[in-house]
Amino acid sequence: MNVNRAVVMSAGLGLETGWGVINRIDGSGNLTRIHAFDRTTTDVLAPQSGLIQTPDGRLYGTAFAGGEHGLGGVYRVTLPGPPRFFCPDSGVRRDQMSVFLLKTEHGAGFAPPECQGGFGDVACPSQFADWIEQLAAEGITAGCAGGNYCPLSAVTRAQMAVFLLKTEHGAAYLPPPCSGVFPDVPCPSLFADWIEQLAAEGITGGCAGGGFCPDLPVTRAQMAVFLLKMEHGGAYQPPPCESLFADVTCPSLFAPWIEQLFTEGITAGCAGPP
Numbered sequence: 001m002n003v004n005r006a007v008v009m010s011a012g013l014g015l016e017t018g019w020g021v022i023n024r025i026d027g028s029g030n031l032t033r034i035h036a037f038d039r040t041t042t043d044v045l046a047p048q049s050g051l052i053q054t055p056d057g058r059l060y061g062t063a064f065a066g067g068e069h070g071l072g073g074v075y076r077v078t079l080p081g082p083p084r085f086f087c088p089d090s091g092v093r094r095d096q097m098s099v100f101l102l103k104t105e106h107g108a109g110f111a112p113p114e115c116q117g118g119f120g121d122v123a124c125p126s127q128f129a130d131w132i133e134q135l136a137a138e139g140i141t142a143g144c145a146g147g148n149y150c151p152l153s154a155v156t157r158a159q160m161a162v163f164l165l166k167t168e169h170g171a172a173y174l175p176p177p178c179s180g181v182f183p184d185v186p187c188p189s190l191f192a193d194w195i196e197q198l199a200a201e202g203i204t205g206g207c208a209g210g211g212f213c214p215d216l217p218v219t220r221a222q223m224a225v226f227l228l229k230m231e232h233g234g235a236y237q238p239p240p241c242e243s244l245f246a247d248v249t250c251p252s253l254f255a256p257w258i259e260q261l262f263t264e265g266i267t268a269g270c271a272g273p274p
Helices: 094-106 129-137 157-169 192-200 220-232 255-263
Strands: 007-010 021-025 031-036 044-047 059-066 073-077
Touching (some): 094 129, 094 220, 157 192, 220 255
Antiparallel strands (some): 044 059, 059 073
16 A cells, blocks of 8 residues: 555445445554545445555545446545645745745746855845745846845735746846836836736736736735746636635635645645644
8 A cells, every 4th residue: 555554445344335435543553534435425436446645645546436427436535634724815925935936937846056145134044045046046036125135025016027927938038018008007117017918928917996006915825826827827727626725715716726836836835823
């Protein structure tokens, strides 16, 4: 069985519905019922193989009966565990943004080179230093004034437009001139070209009232949409949500995007409330 030894599966033993169960057994021999396969639902039935656990903690297996056509199929089980949080309404800081952007660009398994001490206000080594310096090395940011990075500053929606487009198109990218799409973004102005290109690519539709709200901080929920649309294209729609986070209502506007960001390994959530 290709799973943690604390998880075992037994099938077709006449327990409860008689169509198989999944049990968890801890190190002390205590058994907890995880799932009972049931003909009265659209479940697959009679699991026939060991479980495989993927890096996201979910279990996958196969069954030879039940399902939509009565021929069995592949099933997935999410094990119960401690609540997971995302902090969807919290603002995104510049240090956090470096990780989000680089993981979206290079994949969940990417690890940047060790820092060299490139910014005066970013201790090296420290939690985000490697990521911040790699973001600068790729030309996505030059930091903030005075040779600093301002790691704890919030990322505004205007700044996010530059971060996203440089990550997507490369450090040398320059968007076409603005035409005055948003009433709250003067054209020409520092960020106008970037903001309008972000809208042209379908990554954003602006904010309420037809504006863009360029000076508002980007929330973690909004960030999920921006990153996934940058990665997959403006028309992308994530799969339906599955209630992965205790502080993200499912269904809700941002839930599918947040959960897809987690599924792709770009975020693990946040520490949650104290």
